[in-house]
Amino acid sequence: MNGYFADVGALARKDLLLELRARDTLPAMLLFVLATFVVFHFALPSGSSDLAASGLLWVAIVFTALLGLGRAFVPEREQRVFDALVLAPNDRSAIWVAKALATLAFLAGVEVVALPVFAAFFHGIGAATVGGVVLADVGICAVGTFVGAMATASRARELLLPLLFLPLAIPIVIGGVGASIVDSPGRYLGFLAVYDLIFATLCWASFDYVVAE
């Protein structure tokens, strides 16, 4: 098991190093989410309820994540590095875990800036919303990375990723919006946690089948 975590660590560190060098994912995600908030700010009629703004927060999070997920496997695709990773003797699910962790780090980094900006543009953010965002991020990165790996093997990858990911993200949006707007968010947070658990387990167990040609 130590070897497994060492593989995950080596692969995730590589992703962070690549981003540090190339800087082509994090800045794009950050600009996108901030631009989205500006658009929403002017698109919402004055006097709109906080409920509407809460919904828009989740739209922004999901589409920002989608932008990051679209870039997640680009370094592996460019030089077919994926083949070399697949041939390594380690458990292949380590590739998925590492990529999901790196994507989670990028998304969390973006949200550290984006959530205060959202609060400044629209309304304050409570602990339940923050909790919902954390749980949603785990689900988004688990499912999105899995789907991203599937799409990588396809010629229509730019189309396939949103087509597969967005339907799978609907429960995340339901849970996230619910946790943001109700007085007792426990049920929705629990729902997000269960979603994370089920989908992370499914993705972890079936990643091996995704990478075979």
Added chain:
Amino acid sequence: MIRARELGKRYGEKRVLWGIDLDLPRGGVLVVTGPNGSGKTTLLRLCAGLAVPTEGELEVAVDRGRLGFLAHEPLVYRELTALENLDLYGRLYRVPERRERIGMLLERFGLWDARHERVAAYSRGMTQRLALCRALLHEPELLVLDEPFTALDAEGATLLDAQLRELAGERTLLVSTHDPARIDPLATLRLELAA
């Protein structure tokens, strides 16, 4: 080491390889030739376990971690240095005395002085040398090389010749090439694929 019977591969409607029979014993050197589009790369990807046959049978008696693969693409990260790339693979393959092994390969293939440069700054030939280092890093039992002389200059090709001569007999080699004369003296088995 490799046994194939009526091996074939289709991608959708397109049949790219068919009717391959092979018996390559441990320590053998198989040289695969044929024009572009004849299925050389597909055959090598099947043997490496990177593709699944759609026809026939294929047995490759080697663990995944004991296989070295050199493809058309170098399979290295362009934004990492040579050292960082090899260190990553060394960790994933659990190479013992990783740093010494990496240093030895980089020296042998003339990349030691450029070890801290990003691969993006390498020439095509230097990248191919690095790809060879990556394929040889874990001292594989079975080495699958898809047109390994591509992009190498005279010095690089000579280094590779020497490396292959050293490995032939000890390790099993599966090499595709458009230039069979280079590797033919080492071949114990030849396979010519038709377009």
